[in-house]
Amino acid sequence: MHPITTVGASGTPDMARTWSYLKATWNTAMTTTHQSTTQTHSEWEGEVTQFVADGLEICYSDAAGIVEGQPFYVQQAWGKGLNSRETADKVLKECRDPS
Template sequence: MKYFEWEGAVTEAVAETLAMNHSDAAGIVEAQPFYTQQSWGKGVDAQLTAAKILAVDQAE
């Protein structure tokens, strides 16, 4: 899987979890570049990455 495919899956997971559109979910994912890059580098799957991003986003 290429990075852009994986990032799209992360965005879709966020959109589904929060029942929002793709654009809004992409904004949430893009606001957390550290966690996205860290997860990609460690080989974390899209669902776990989305959960991590949502946990951080809600804590802020």
Template sequence: MKYYEWEGAVTEAVAEAMCISHSDAAGVVEAQPFYMQQSWGKGLDVPQTAAKVIEAAQAA
């Protein structure tokens, strides 16, 4: 899976988990570049990354 495919899947997972639109989820994901890059580098899967992004967004 390429990064852009993985990022899209994370965005979809965030949208579903938070019950928000795709565009709102994209904003949430884009606001957490550190967690996205860290998760990609560590090879985390989509659900793990979505959970980290949501947790970070709710803490902010």
């Protein structure tokens, strides 16, 4: 059984409760507050990608490949609540000087 599956009184999976749990936690897990605005992970990552594209003077799709190639730094930055500019700077630094 999947770890987030809830179980009803009869011991069988309760999919309605599981679905409610997923909906409630998804919005919480994928939204953060940066500078008093609520921003989804997708919006934030899009901004990170645009900052990388601007910083390297490359197209957005090439920048997306760079950002996707740095999942550790991107996930760490999201978890720490860094804004998109700070995250892009971290990604750019890692691209220029991988250690």
